[in-house]
């Protein structure tokens with residue numbers, strides 16, 4: 001009867017003494033995860049696949065489930081009663097719940113369905129979330145709330161919709177995984193205090209972008225491909241195209257996931273992944289598991305966002321692998 005003792009709701013009650021009302025936020029995210037998992041499971045049967053015809057602030061085509069899942073996240077986080085500002089990939093501006101703010105103390109940044117390009121082919125997608133405390137004071141604090149650095153996070157994680165639905169989170173005391181048991185409708189603890197291996201044997205990157213990668217990255221990938229059994233090479237390649245899936249594998253098996261900076265026609269280097277609700281939450285999680293996350297030049301969690309939808313390059317995974325990649329990126333290898 002382990003599933004009774006190890007339910008997420010029970011776990012959060014025991015943690016509540018230490019994490020306070022953050023437990024209410026995490027509990028609500030679990031509810032959203034159950035609702036989104038149910039909708040994903042029947043999407044192809046109820047016409048929920050495909051595009052809405054709109055384009056989001058990122059300039060990306062919006063899927064019907066992106067909008068639907070965003071609405072679910074907004075409603076369940078509002079219902080927690082303790083969230084006063086929300087930032088979402090699917091909302092151009094931060095959502096500021098003025099009526100919540102006198103009491104509401106949390107700011108939640110999220111990507112409701114990350115990897116949605118996989119939706120129509122029944123691929124793995126996920127919901128990524130990042131929680132900070134309200135920073136600003138007075139009615140105009142929404143702007144300050146939305147651009148806090150990753151180091152201000154008090155919790156972060158994801159819900160992964162795969163063969164099983166898993167919620168993986170950290171509140172600064174290790175990384176814990178809960179698997180949805182559909183027979184009782186509860187997330188049940190499946191792993192606790194996850195530690196990522198110091199070094200892995202898998203690299204994960206979209207190699208089609210190699211011609212425009214920032215300096216040093218192509219040399220790094222060539223290094224990983226080279227045959228040298230004494231140093232554990234070649235690595236093998238895995239790429240799902242869904243950050244939650246690629247980072248979850250890296251968290252458990254080690255290695256490195258990269259979405260490197262890309263050099264544009266103007267000579268400037270830019271990233272694709274969003275800092276506030278993709279890179280920073282995954283960085284908090286991987287560091288709690290003993291791993292590392294950087295842009296290649298600076299620690300992801302140290303970046304002070306210029307805007308709520310800022311994009312960054314990211315190298316994330318095993319400590320030794322990310323350190324090696326940084327050395328190539330800095331031209332020291």
Ligand code: P6P
Nearest residue numbers: 114115116117206241242243244
């Ligand atoms: P590409 C999904 O759109 C996403 O934001 C991440 O989940 C994923 O890692 C990345 O973009 C995939 O990008 O350019 O390889 O399709």
